[in-house]
Amino acid sequence: MSLVKKIKNAPKKIKWLINKALRKNFSNIDKKLWDDEYNKGGWEFLKDPNELERIYVAKKMLRKYPADKKIFEIGCGEGIFFLEMDKDDYSYFEGMDISEVAINRIPTTPNSYFTFADMEVYEPKNAPFDVIVLNEVLYFSKDPNALLLRYTKYLKNSGVYLIGMYSGDPRSAGVWANISKSFVDVDIEPVSDGKKEWIYKTVKLKP
Numbered sequence: 001m002s003l004v005k006k007i008k009n010a011p012k013k014i015k016w017l018i019n020k021a022l023r024k025n026f027s028n029i030d031k032k033l034w035d036d037e038y039n040k041g042g043w044e045f046l047k048d049p050n051e052l053e054r055i056y057v058a059k060k061m062l063r064k065y066p067a068d069k070k071i072f073e074i075g076c077g078e079g080i081f082f083l084e085m086d087k088d089d090y091s092y093f094e095g096m097d098i099s100e101v102a103i104n105r106i107p108t109t110p111n112s113y114f115t116f117a118d119m120e121v122y123e124p125k126n127a128p129f130d131v132i133v134l135n136e137v138l139y140f141s142k143d144p145n146a147l148l149l150r151y152t153k154y155l156k157n158s159g160v161y162l163i164g165m166y167s168g169d170p171r172s173a174g175v176w177a178n179i180s181k182s183f184v185d186v187d188i189e190p191v192s193d194g195k196k197e198w199i200y201k202t203v204k205l206k207p
């Protein structure tokens with residue numbers, strides 16, 4: 001049995017202790033699982049032309065904000081969103097993901113920075129940002145509302161979150177409800193490729 005499988009099957013208390021001992025800037029167990037997924041090609045479908053519909057909508061929503069904006073993307077994967085941006089859509093783009101495999105596939109530019117880390121503990125390098133983006137990632141957080149509250153200190157006062165989630169994911173309705181405790185909708189865009197549907201929103205902290 002592989003080490004990762006042994007750890008996964010270990011009693012809860014042991015798992016917690018191992019995780020705590022290994023944890024630096026990320027959970028090594030989660031990192032290994034996501035790295036395996038990317039190595040197996042499990043997320044290749046995110047690059048399908050139909051899937052890109054959600055990225056185009058997100059990009060259009062961002063055009064409301066100044067061209068020289070600073071963007072931070074949490075759970076950026078292989079940089080699909082970053083790679084669809086035109087270079088005059090941002091002045092600086094920072095991205096992070098728990099998967100080192102995914103991060104290593106992103107071609108960097110002088111005004112961008114990508115790293116692998118756990119979103120639950122990451123501290124961005126070059127805050128504050130105009131927009132913090134979460135594309136299909138918020139349902140992987142232990143507590144989405146608490147996660148957004150923690151990152152709010154890295155947003156400018158005028159800053160917003162741009163969040164997209166697949167409506168077919170059974171967790172998405174719960175996540176939208178959870179973050180509405182502290183955040184209010186600014187813009188809402190339903191997205192459809194004819195078969196799949198997503199909701200994209202910009203949200204900001206309640207006054």
Ligand SMILES: C[S@@+](CC[C@H](N)C(=O)[O-])C[C@H]1O[C@@H](n2cnc3c(N)ncnc32)[C@H](O)[C@@H]1O
Nearest residue numbers: 034075076077080097098099118119135136140
């Ligand atoms: C469905 S994929 C979406 C990838 C990308 N945002 C996109 O839309 O193409 C979910 C992403 O969340 C990342 N992820 C999951 N848990 C994470 C964590 N704790 N910290 C950072 N990234 C995480 C995964 O590695 C994966 O790249």
